Amino acid sequence: MNDIYILGIESSCDDTSAAVIKNGYLLSNITASQAVHKAYGGVVPELASRAHQQNIVPVVDQALKQAGITKEQLSAITVTLGPGLMGSLHVGVSFAKGLATSLDIPLIEANHLQGHILAHFILTEGEELRVPPFPYLCLMVSGGNSQIVKVNAYNDMELLGQTIDDAAGEAMDKCSKVMGFGYPGGPIIDKLARQGNPNAYTFAKPHIAGFDYSFSGLKTSFLYFLRDEIKKDPDFVEHHKEDLAASLEKTIVDILMKKLTQAVKETGITEVALSGGVSANTALREAFKTRQDNKQWTIYIPKFGYTTDNAAMIAITGYYKYLDKDFCPIDKPAYSRTTL
Numbered sequence: 004m005n006d007i008y009i010l011g012i013e014s015s016c017d018d019t020s021a022a023v024i025k026n027g028y029l030l031s032n033i034t035a036s037q038a039v040h041k042a043y044g045g046v047v048p049e050l051a052s053r054a055h056q057q058n059i060v061p062v063v064d065q066a067l068k069q070a071g072i073t074k075e076q077l078s079a080i081t082v083t084l085g086p087g088l089m090g091s092l093h094v095g096v097s098f099a100k101g102l103a104t105s106l107d108i109p110l111i112e113a114n115h116l117q118g119h120i121l122a123h124f125i126l127t128e129g130e131e132l133r134v135p136p137f138p139y140l141c142l143m144v145s146g147g148n149s150q151i152v153k154v155n156a157y158n159d160m161e162l163l164g165q166t167i168d169d170a171a172g173e174a175m176d177k178c179s180k181v182m183g184f185g186y187p188g189g190p191i192i193d194k195l196a197r198q199g200n201p202n203a204y205t206f207a208k209p210h211i212a213g214f215d216y217s218f219s220g221l222k223t224s225f226l227y228f229l230r231d232e233i234k235k236d237p238d239f240v241e242h243h244k245e246d247l248a249a250s251l252e253k254t255i256v257d258i259l260m261k262k263l264t265q266a267v268k269e270t271g272i273t274e275v276a277l278s279g280g281v282s283a284n285t286a287l288r289e290a291f292k293t294r295q296d297n298k299q300w301t302i303y304i305p306k307f308g309y310t311t312d313n314a315a316m317i318a319i320t321g322y323y324k325y326l327d328k329d330f331c332p333i334d335k336p337a338y339s340r341t342t343l
């Protein structure tokens with residue numbers, strides 16, 4: 004049997020990434036992150052597209068070199084078609100379409116969210132990896148999405164619930180911004196929270212039916228609380244930043260875990276995975292570990308390197324679609340919004 008080489012390309016937000024997978028094993032995963040956004044407290048779409056344009060050729064070139072293959076050896080190219088920033092997506096999608104056409108090999112569509120979920124299946128040759136068995140539940144929490152997904156198979160996922168407004172990562176980033184901290188806020192809040200009291204302050208929690216999430220009420224409650232306290236003490240944030248971070252983080256983790264626990268109860272599925280950028284969060288990982296220590300759930304937490312955006316998760320998504328011969332028409336456009 005011929006070896007299957009899949010090139011994965013990810014450019015949906017502010018990371019340009021390319022990875023090569025051979026027969027399901029990762030050979031390379033190269034990411035160029037964009038520092039240009041730091042000064043603006045969030046991703047600036049136009050700057051992101053321009054940076055992707057500068058990065059895409061060297062990043063793909065390096066991924067192929069590190070994998071020790073030439074582009075002519077590729078079996079297919081997988082690219083994130085969405086969801087994401089339109090301009091950013093277009094850079095990766097146009098490049099992938101051009102390369103697939105010139106090499107006369109199939110193009111495979113990857114949904115960015117499906118990629119985050121399949122990050123648990125990225126493995127290098129010889130590595131013993133504990134992968135979740137199907138069906139399992141996945142809490143997929145990133146900067147743009149918060150979802151509870153029932154994963155039936157690599158290419159069969161059911162959305163049980165999702166945010167109706169802000170995502171968990173977005174709430175961290177926005178609250179970090181109002182406190183005057185940098186971007187992305189999640190890692191900053193995580194670090195500060197380790198020194199703070201998670202029960203120092205109480206913020207609003209949503210009352211939403213079913214498995215859907217909402218974080219906009221929390222964001223507003225946090226904002227109003229700060230506004231009132233700053234009137235009394237202009238340096239309130241500086242004096243209480245650790246407690247603020249810890250209390251905010253606890254509120255977000257409680258909201259996420261409450262719905263997930265409900266989903267475990269209702270589906271009876273106790274194999275539970277965590278994915279997406281926010282899965283790097285210490286308190287959220289601890290909450291998962293507590294469920295495992297209490298013998299309630301069997302948990303699957305991704306490696307740190309695969310929590311944020313990367314092309315390895317896109318390449319592995321493509322690999323399983325390649326095995327299903329699930330190819331993408333060359334004229335299928337990128338999309339900014341979608342669920343799974």
Ligand code: KG4
Pocket residue numbers: 016144145146147148171172173175176187188189190193279280281282283284285310311312
């Ligand atoms: O998955 P990701 O890289 O991008 C999207 O696909 O959206 O997630 C980025 C999000 C940001 O909101 C960032 O603040 C958050 O993940 N994040 C964290 C941590 N590390 C990254 N949130 C909480 N704690 C962390 N340690």
